[in-house]
Amino acid sequence: MKQLTFAKRNHQLTNINAWTPDSRWLAFDVRPSGASFTGQTIERVNVESGEIEVLYRAPQGAHVGVVTVNPHAPDRYVFIHGPENPDAAWRYDFHHRRGVVVEGGRATNLDAMDITEPYTPGALRGGSHVHVWSPDGSRLSFTYNDHVLHERCPALDLRNVGVALPFGPVTPPQSHPREYGGSHWCALVSHTTPTPRPGSDDISRAYEEGWVGNQGYLKPDGTRQRWALAFIGDTCDRHGGRVPELFIVDLPEDEAAWKRPGMSPLAGTPTTMPAPPDGVAQRRLTFTHHFSHPGLVNSPRHWVRSDPGGANLAFLMGDANGVAQLWLMSPNGGEPRQLTHGLQGVDSAFNWHPSGRALGFVQGKRIVLCDANSGAITPLTEPLAVPPSADAVVFSPDGRHIAWMQEVEDFRQLFMTPIDD
Incomplete structure (x- = not known):
């Protein structure tokens, strides 16, 4: 086990795509905590030498965080950027943030912002969050909150999942001083409603998404669905209770489909959220309302993760005793399979090993490896005096x-350990 950072400040890893493609650097931000968005720099540490480089420093009172690295471009980073010159009317919030890409020291807005009617297709009307590159590095997923509906009624500002595609740039008229252009065409791909019907597939929130497979997944008829995202969607049971279930959206391949409206306007209206484009199909995968402990768990917070081949989606759900365990499920549906068992369960977000043969997470104050077929646990560390962070x-x-995070003298530091072949 090797400690990588030592400065008396927090070092925050994102839950995926934290490494450069050559496995030599870890990118991080310096928020005081995951919930306090007041960091001013995006940095990286060399895991061999311990050298730290500042990749970006926020200007004009803005704050930045939640950085991910393009899996095929070692000098291309994306992160959340708060507003410059924040004031009482426009400060950092879920619906007041954007993605910024830095490459070769040059910063570019990822998503455009247009909050003035008529809204611009391909632009957003609010804030994007946790930008995750697709496995081939060509596009990004994110979660989204809407400024227009937030101003109308905060209860209408529902969390959704979106995609940023390399079909830009998008340049709105910029009639409002807080509007701007972006390099990518952005569209929402989830469909939510503030009033989900009890017992239905309706959802009031879409979040914690993950790309399906390095090349998508195979359908039962043998054809390949090249692009898809799995996510958690909050359903409503017959008694009115919230139950998080697993969902998937199949996404179109061609640029023209992304620019065609589906059932509703792409850019939304003053009273409705931006809508998915033509060819986006949302589908529910788990049906757990009748379970003794229904739904995916939100604690620990986790993101749905697919194996590289796209055959298995991994997520956390309670077992018969309510203990958070890893479960696997095909993107085609069927019955979920419980992978881990026992009293300790899973104590953190998790990721797949690049081979697809195992998953890594925190269990009982240890970093462990879990065999993807048998569920057998291999500890990679001894039990640690301070529990590793559950975030990444x-x-x-x-x-x-x-790699993971762990507190040392009240400051979150970065650690890594080798994995035996």
């Missing part, structure tokens, strides 16, 4: 190391 456990792209 991330494998290096070469599969030789795993």
Whole structure:
């Protein structure tokens, strides 16, 4: 086990794509905590030498965080950027943030913002969050909150999942001083409603998404669905209770489909959320309302993760005793399979090893490896005096190391340990 950072400040890893493709650097931000968005720099540490480089420093009172690295471009980073010159009317919030890409020291807005009618297709009307590159590095997923509906009624501002595609740039008229252009065409791909019907597939929130497979997944008829995202969607049971279930959206391949409206306007209206484009199909995968402990768990917070081949989606759900365990399920549906068992369960977000043969997470104050077929647990560390952070456990792209965060003298530091072949 090797400690990588030592400065008396917090170092925050994102839950995926934290490593550079060559497995030599870990990117991080310096928020005081995961919930306090007041960091001013995006940085990286060399895992061999301990050298730290500042990749970006926020200007004009803005704050930044939640950085991910393009899996095929070692000098291309994306992160959340808060507003410059924040004031009482426009400060950092879920619906007041954007993605910024830095490459070669040059910063570019990822998503455009247009909050003035008529809204611009391909632009957003609010804030994007946790931008995750697709496995081929060509596009990104994110979660989204809407400024227009937030101003109308905060209860209408429902969390959704979106995609940023390399079909830009998008340049709105910029009639409002807080509007701007972006490099990518952005669209929402989930469909939510503030009033989900009890017992139905309706959802009031879509979140914690993950790309399905390095090349998508195979359908039962043998054809390949090239692009898909799995996510958690909050359903409503017959008694009115919230039950998080597993959902998937199949996404179109061609640029033209992304720019065609589906059932509703792409850019939304003053009273409705931006809508998915033509060819986006949302489907529910789990049906757990009748379980003794229904739904996916939200604690520990986790993101749905697919194995590289796209055959298995991994997520956390309670067992018969309510203990959070890893479960696997095909993107085609069927019955979920419980992978881990026992009293300790899973104590953190998790990720797949690049080989697809195992998953890594925190269990009982240890960093562990879980066999993807048998569920057998291999500890990679001894029980640690301070529990590792539940926010992120991330494998290096070469599969030789795993990194995490842990508090040392009240400051969150970065650690890694090797993985035996």
